[in-house]
Amino acid sequence: MIRYYSTNLRSPEVTFREALLRGLAPDGGLYMPCNIPLIPRDELEILSGESYPELTADILGRFLHDEIGRDELLDICTKAYKFEIPIEKVHDRNYVMCLDQGPTASFKDFAALLMGRLMQYYLEIEDQHITILTATSGDTGSAVANAFYDLENIRVIILFPSKEVTELQRKQMTTLNKNIQVFAVNGKFDDCQKLVKKAFMDPSLSHIRLSSANSINIGRLLPQTVYYFYAWSGLSGKTDDQVIFSVPSGNFGNLCGGLIAREMGLPVKCFVISTNENDEVPVYLKTGEYKKISPSKNCISSAMNVGHPSNLARIIALYGGKMDESGKIIVAPDLRKMRKDLFAISITDVRTKETIADCYGQYGLLLEPHGAVAWQGLKE
Numbered sequence: 001m002i003r004y005y006s007t008n009l010r011s012p013e014v015t016f017r018e019a020l021l022r023g024l025a026p027d028g029g030l031y032m033p034c035n036i037p038l039i040p041r042d043e044l045e046i047l048s049g050e051s052y053p054e055l056t057a058d059i060l061g062r063f064l065h066d067e068i069g070r071d072e073l074l075d076i077c078t079k080a081y082k083f084e085i086p087i088e089k090v091h092d093r094n095y096v097m098c099l100d101q102g103p104t105a106s107f108k109d110f111a112a113l114l115m116g117r118l119m120q121y122y123l124e125i126e127d128q129h130i131t132i133l134t135a136t137s138g139d140t141g142s143a144v145a146n147a148f149y150d151l152e153n154i155r156v157i158i159l160f161p162s163k164e165v166t167e168l169q170r171k172q173m174t175t176l177n178k179n180i181q182v183f184a185v186n187g188k189f190d191d192c193q194k195l196v197k198k199a200f201m202d203p204s205l206s207h208i209r210l211s212s213a214n215s216i217n218i219g220r221l222l223p224q225t226v227y228y229f230y231a232w233s234g235l236s237g238k239t240d241d242q243v244i245f246s247v248p249s250g251n252f253g254n255l256c257g258g259l260i261a262r263e264m265g266l267p268v269k270c271f272v273i274s275t276n277e278n279d280e281v282p283v284y285l286k287t288g289e290y291k292k293i294s295p296s297k298n299c300i301s302s303a304m305n306v307g308h309p310s311n312l313a314r315i316i317a318l319y320g321g322k323m324d325e326s327g328k329i330i331v332a333p334d335l336r337k338m339r340k341d342l343f344a345i346s347i348t349d350v351r352t353k354e355t356i357a358d359c360y361g362q363y364g365l366l367l368e369p370h371g372a373v374a375w376q377g378l379k380e
Helices: 016-022 041-047 052-067 070-080 108-126 139-148 167-174 189-201 218-235 253-263 280-287 312-318 335-341 349-363 369-379
Strands: 004-006 031-033 087-091 094-097 130-135 154-161 180-185 243-248 268-275 329-331 342-346
Touching: 004 016, 016 052, 016 108, 016 218, 031 218, 031 312, 052 070, 052 218, 070 108, 087 218, 087 349, 094 218, 094 369, 108 130, 108 139, 108 154, 108 218, 130 139, 130 189, 139 154, 139 167, 139 180, 154 167, 154 189, 167 180, 180 189, 218 243, 218 253, 243 253, 243 369, 253 268, 253 312, 268 280, 268 369, 280 335, 280 342, 335 342, 349 369
Parallel strands: 130 154, 154 180, 243 268, 268 342
Antiparallel strands: 004 031, 087 094
16 A cells, blocks of 8 residues: 655655545655556557556556455546547647646646545545635636536635636636635635635634645545556557657646656656746745745736645655745755756747747647747757
């Protein structure tokens, strides 16, 4: 059985079920697997013939082991993923993976749908109830609200920055009822995230069983490893054929999922970290000094308006370092290796708009702002 440790290293190790239902470790850290299962090369090539639900059950099953049966896990995955995942060729060997086919048109549907069903599975067994408290800059809120809607053992509370989500995102969150409650916050996403973390650490709320559906929850993170395998297997499936992924990055859960996939054996040559004008991570990789951006900058790629990514602590941990929740680096990671594995770049709003126009004019490819940031990062 794989156990999970806190990035702050001051909490005991737990099982996946415990990490999933807690969300945040008692010491304020994020849960990470104590060891990442390596998939042998011959098994990797066999995976390329599986459907998305089968692939998800196979990859996640390596982390969950006997915490859930294979048949139960496959059934949950089959019910969660009832939509296609197109991989669209743009030119030569350059592709866009369309993760917008879920119920809210957000890539976060992938993790939220599975996470909600796994939580419900464990809570039904225990005959327990839980309150999900989560912050969103747009996509997470609508995806979580939809994925957790009408689950009997789960109540959901969502906080969003009142002036920094689109009208569509707001409606996707606020037009549900039953077990979904949504609050607008007069502030930034980072303010919402700070309130969530403060609630988790508040002893006066200890009588409420709280968890999170943000990417701070390991249950949101691990499902994101799967579509990296799916992209590689759909385009190549050969272990000697390496891939470069350009990942639009805000809170860095998506990128962290990709890094875990690489640690599992996925043949990745490089990850491109494509951020908007919130460039704290590109600056850190360039200079070696990390400084939060507060308040975060309001860019048209709104889901990436994050001035201090929570999941950076996990990425620092993968490279042998330690970062606390405030952003202080206590143990330096292997920056040399990070710079070899990761190419980080910040794309301005002006360049984002130009990229949308250029891609449509040259290739007939219609990109939204987040995808445009990733495409321009790949070009750079």
